[in-house]
Amino acid sequence: MAYSISTALAIYFVLWWVVLFVTLPFGVRSQHEDGEGAPGTDPGAPVMARMGWKLLWTTLISAVVFGIGMWAYHQGLLNIERLSKLMGLPF
Numbered sequence: 001m002a003y004s005i006s007t008a009l010a011i012y013f014v015l016w017w018v019v020l021f022v023t024l025p026f027g028v029r030s031q032h033e034d035g036e037g038a039p040g041t042d043p044g045a046p047v048m049a050r051m052g053w054k055l056l057w058t059t060l061i062s063a064v065v066f067g068i069g070m071w072a073y074h075q076g077l078l079n080i081e082r083l084s085k086l087m088g089l090p091f
Contacts, residue, residue: 008070015069016062023054023061 027050032043072078084091 012066019062020058
């Protein structure tokens with residue numbers, strides 16, 4: 001079974017969002033931690049979120065993980081028979 005382009009894009013899209021939520025907390029300092037809070041804002045609001053860098057890192061990490069997954073799939077390491085056997089399910 002070969003992946004179609006739309007399946008590969010859907011897998012990458014889901015993987016990208018998962019990695020984004022993993023990278024969001026890194027390097028964020030709240031107003032409370034930094035000591036500079038604007039009046040009327042939440043103390044937990046970030047001072048500088050640096051979303052551009054996070055989006056770049058998310059794209060790079062996702063591409064590497066996706067590439068490793070596709071390599072493993074094409075090598076036969078991620079086929080349905082092998083995965084069902086590892087989980088103890090009858091195939």
